[in-house]
Amino acid sequence: MYAAGAARAMAACRHIDAPSRRPDLARAMSAPDPESWIRITERGFYVVPGGFHVDPTRPVANAVVTHGHADHARPDHNAVLATPATLAIMRHRYGDRAGRRQQPLVYGESVRIGAVTVTFRPAGHVLGSAQAVLDYAGSRIVVSGDYKREVDPTCAPFEPVPCDAFVTEATFGLPVFRHPAASGEVRRLLEAQRLFPERALLVGVYALGKAQRLIALLRANGYDRPVYLHGALQGLCELYQAHGIALGELRPATGQAKPTLAGEIVLAPPAALNDRWARRLPEPLPCMASGWMRVRQRARQRGVELPLVISDHADWDDLTATLREVGAPRVWVTHGNEDALCHWAAGQGFDAKALAVVGWGEEDADPEEAAIR
Numbered sequence: 001m002y003a004a005g006a007a008r009a010m011a012a013c014r015h016i017d018a019p020s021r022r023p024d025l026a027r028a029m030s031a032p033d034p035e036s037w038i039r040i041t042e043r044g045f046y047v048v049p050g051g052f053h054v055d056p057t058r059p060v061a062n063a064v065v066t067h068g069h070a071d072h073a074r075p076d077h078n079a080v081l082a083t084p085a086t087l088a089i090m091r092h093r094y095g096d097r098a099g100r101r102q103q104p105l106v107y108g109e110s111v112r113i114g115a116v117t118v119t120f121r122p123a124g125h126v127l128g129s130a131q132a133v134l135d136y137a138g139s140r141i142v143v144s145g146d147y148k149r150e151v152d153p154t155c156a157p158f159e160p161v162p163c164d165a166f167v168t169e170a171t172f173g174l175p176v177f178r179h180p181a182a183s184g185e186v187r188r189l190l191e192a193q194r195l196f197p198e199r200a201l202l203v204g205v206y207a208l209g210k211a212q213r214l215i216a217l218l219r220a221n222g223y224d225r226p227v228y229l230h231g232a233l234q235g236l237c238e239l240y241q242a243h244g245i246a247l248g249e250l251r252p253a254t255g256q257a258k259p260t261l262a263g264e265i266v267l268a269p270p271a272a273l274n275d276r277w278a279r280r281l282p283e284p285l286p287c288m289a290s291g292w293m294r295v296r297q298r299a300r301q302r303g304v305e306l307p308l309v310i311s312d313h314a315d316w317d318d319l320t321a322t323l324r325e326v327g328a329p330r331v332w333v334t335h336g337n338e339d340a341l342c343h344w345a346a347g348q349g350f351d352a353k354a355l356a357v358v359g360w361g362e363e364d365a366d367p368e369e370a371a372i373r
């Protein structure tokens, strides 16, 4: 009954919409309250009339998985429904433990599970990332997983879907988080490369999403030299390439003669920045690409000399703009800074509350803890 949200939006232009409102409202009144058909269990977000969990945090019989990050896609489920790219990412990471039965569902197509229809819409977060659109008896819940609104050449852009309840992340849910344009951050990296031709630019990145996005952004800025990779990043970069994402020439950093890497861009998982591994590089200049680099103290703690504020999560402005755009009367907030976003949403007339799903947001919370992801 996303008609409820639509009806509210229509109120502003009642003169043209009045005739068509009546059936929608009738439907709205008979559709179940979104809260009545989901439950938060110790395994996560459970959809009762479908008998499945969305992004379960422990092994379950039936899982709908929004994307491949480890706090959303876990191993050892019996059945997994996800986009083809997310399933490929899970197989890459978990091998035999990626789910006994894997069912691919492309964006825009629907499948019925129990009494619930599930449709995926792009979330703009990483390759294959989807919002799970759940329809039951005229009531609609959208679990957006993680999302961002900035254009990303490595994945399909976020699509707002009208609904009755919208589950939103709030990784950067504080007004202080306003991400600069990623292309500008990449130009700062290229400028550092020009200034320090004798040093290797060692950039800490998450293995899934950030690594490939950074490479694609470099290419979009005309950078055509090889990009060197820590071994932990290679597999997922190949997977992206196999899915048609052009990343240009990639070379392993390991095994290169030290002088070869002077003045080159080397990507590695964040944990490798202060690791023995980095000693093989000529005078490494530690950089890190993360939304958390907005917090200078975090950069300092890691010894990052060049923090690059590049995030795969919506910033404050994009979170609030998205809530307005989706227009769901109910907003359920996860992933960290729930309070500020709930407070803002309540002030705007949304019925907002924090959704306590233990385990969601672990991957995004703090780069210190995200070793190789």
Ligand SMILES: [Zn+2]
Pocket (backbone or CB within 6 Å): 067, 069, 072, 125, 146, 363, 364
């Ligand atoms: Zn994620």
Ligand SMILES: [Zn+2]
Pocket (backbone or CB within 6 Å): 069, 071, 072, 145, 146, 335, 360, 361, 362, 363, 364
């Ligand atoms: Zn997440």
